[in-house]
Amino acid sequence: MANVPFHNPTHHTLSASLHVSDGVTLDLSWSPGESIDVDEQYADALVKLSPEGHVVGGAAPQLNRPGAERRVLSDSLPGSDIRRTPPWERR
Numbered sequence: 318m319a320n321v322p323f324h325n326p327t328h329h330t331l332s333a334s335l336h337v338s339d340g341v342t343l344d345l346s347w348s349p350g351e352s353i354d355v356d357e358q359y360a361d362a363l364v365k366l367s368p369e370g371h372v373v374g375g376a377a378p379q380l381n382r383p384g385a386e387r388r389v390l391s392d393s394l395p396g397s398d399i400r401r402t403p404p405w406e407r408r
Contacts, residue, residue: 318356318357318358319356319357320354320355320356320357321354321355321356321357321360321382322352322353322354322355322382323347323352323353323354323355323363323364323377323380323381323382324347324350324351324352324380324381324382325347325348325349325350325351325352325379325380325381326350326379326380326381327349327379328349329349330346330347330348330349331346331347331377331379331380332344332345332346332347332377333345333346333363333376333377334376335359335362335363335376343359345363345377347377347380360382361375362375362376363375363376363377363380364377364378364380364382365378
């Protein structure tokens, strides 16, 4: 299988644990700005896209695939507000 590059565009370390098989977990971690090639069979588990190209879930929905189009992170996903405003200032 081919590899898919996933890039961390945030200023935070992002981690994901993916179930590979019974008792086997693939633990991944991206430093800020880092890209890691991941086997394509795990692509949807990391970043799940709707048919329209919106990010609708996954173990690490903040990640980007370089060159992918229409990468919109839904405001309803945890971590979508990771970018700027502290929780006590949001209303």
